[in-house]
Amino acid sequence: MSTPYHHGSLRDALVDAATQVVTETGSESLSLRALARRAGVSSGAPYRHFTDRDAVLCAVATNGFRRFDAALANTDEQSATLPPVERVEQLGVAYVRFAAEEPNLFRLMFGPLAPRVGVDAELDEVRRRAGAHLPRALTRAQAAGFGTDSSLEELVELAWALVHGVAALHLDGLAGSSDVAGAEQLARRVTGQLGRLMRSDK
Amino acid sequence: MSTPYHHGSLRDALVDAATQVVTETGSESLSLRALARRAGVSSGAPYRHFTDRDAVLCAVATNGFRRFDAALANTDEQSATLPPVERVEQLGVAYVRFAAEEPNLFRLMFGPLAPRVGVDAELDEVRRRAGAHLPRALTRAQAAGFGTDSSLEELVELAWALVHGVAALHLDGLAGSSDVAGAEQLARRVTGQLGRLMRSDK
DNA sequence: CGTTCAATGTAAGCGCCGCTTACACGAGTA
DNA sequence: TACTCGTGTAAGCGGCGCTTACATTGAACG
CATH class of the missing domain: 1.10.10.60 (Homeodomain-like)
Structure with missing residues (x-):
């Protein structure tokens, strides 16, 4: 009792x-x-x-994507008054910061044993939402005339590879410093290069 | 008997x-x-x-880095007559190709449960060797006057984040197509952007 | 050539794991 | 009150990493 x-x-x-x-x-x-x-x-x-252990991990990953989405959405709101290219940069930094602050969660969300697409509808949905921020910001930037040398698809690919790459680099211990601040600075420099590229296309 | x-x-x-x-x-x-x-x-x-299971994985990862190093070295040789920026691009593509062809090996080599630095001297050595190709190619390019707007360190960071990012994107199933050819094409486009950036600095 | 001994194999067992099956409980409902 | 269905327990299967005690060997050495 x-x-x-x-x-x-x-x-x-x-x-x-x-x-x-x-x-x-x-x-x-x-x-x-x-x-x-x-x-x-x-x-x-x-x-x-x-049903099994993977289903639990799936639920955890879903939670993770929810927080990830919230972090990106919040960043996007905060930077609403900034120029569009700068907003892209901010978003990239936020992407990396999340990965650096929650490495284990991030690895589960994107790693190999990450619940595969199509298994869990809720996971798919929240993942899709989280993945929409970067393309949206890039669309805005192109609409303002930046980065128009490349197609939107190419630009998304490039930006995504960049930020995901910085995150992976940090998580895999290949970046110079291994703390969150170091990851953020690295992200700032790399996204700065992206911004430079886009602004030069104006 | x-x-x-x-x-x-x-x-x-x-x-x-x-x-x-x-x-x-x-x-x-x-x-x-x-x-x-x-x-x-x-x-x-x-x-x-x-001593334990991790030691076996360590040996496997060491083998993996040996093959990785060989693949990059071979690519670098093949492209010896090309312009330096193009050689950087080729190296990046080779990096991604290896990851796409041997995803499980690549994940072990760079992933979270990758044997950490300092545990195995042989692993450290071969990993260092494999990691030296990209900086070397970028040094050559800068010596030829390309990409000199940024410091070598920044350039290495950018290039590494790009190629590692493309590899991670592909491995995490976030790239458009999931076969080796698709990964290679994506790598070509992204490294092409890098090359464009470097050539514009001439 | 015979002994010895360190390297390398076996056998058995500990506690953990994921997962399944058969059964026990109890809250809501007819 | 009786039934049922969702949710818990108890017990067990096979597999795992790893350890300990013991067996077998090839090679070095007197």
Whole structure:
């Protein structure tokens, strides 16, 4: 009676705990049994709410993309008064900053064991939303006459490869400094080059 | 007597088998027990040659960097007669091509569970060698007067972020097409932009 | 040539894991 | 009140990384 037979909100508790574990120690070390123990529940209980371990990781990744989307949207709002090319740069910096601040989450979201497209509709949706910011900002910039030497598609490719590349470089420990500030400075320099390229097309 | 008590070259056999497994199905699915079975040996035998599972992955990654270095060196040789900026582009394409052709190996080499720097001297050495190609090509280009608007360090950062980014984009399934040819074309377009930037600095 | 010994194999076992199956509980409903 | 269905438990399967104690060997050495 001290603890009721039914947990009440086991699913949420599991997702929260899983998010914490992934954030702190990476998705590799996530164990459903440990999650169940932490929630004070038997080792079979999680399987009432998730088909398997990957489904839990999928839920964590979905949370991650939600936060990612929010971070980018917030940055875009903050920079509403800036020139369009500068807004692109800001967005790129925010992209890298998120990766640097939440490396384990970012790796889960984009890494190899990331839940593949088409498995989870909600994940697909939030991922799509998060991925729309950069193309939108680039469209605005082109509409203002910047970066028109290339097609929008090429520009998106270039910008995405750049920012994702800086994030990956940092996450893989190949960048000079390994702290968040270093990643941000690197992002600023690289996106600055992109901005320079776009402005020269005016 | 059909099979001798001592394998004779177990270490090599394990590394070869491990390389194959990682290449085909990714490093996550590598099991020392399965490796031992494949080599016709008991499950404890591998521990005579490797301290733990990570040490095996380390050996596989070392092999990977050797092949990576060879691929880049070969590309650099092939393009010896080309203009320096074009050689940079070729190198970038080769970088991406390797990642696209050996995604699982590439992920092990650069990914999160990649054996960290300082653990294995041989790995550090071969990784350093492989990483020297791009800076060298960029140095040559700058010596010829290209891309001199930026410092060498900045140029290296930019180029590395670009090619590593394209590779990561492709590996993470974010690029348009997911086959090797698509990755190569994407790499060509992106490195082309880099070349354009450098040539404009002449 | 015989001994010795370090390297390299085996066998067995520990605690962990993901996942499944059969059963127990209990809140909402007819 | 009785039933049912969602959600929990208990127990177990096979696989894993890794360790310990013991077996076998080839090669070095007196």
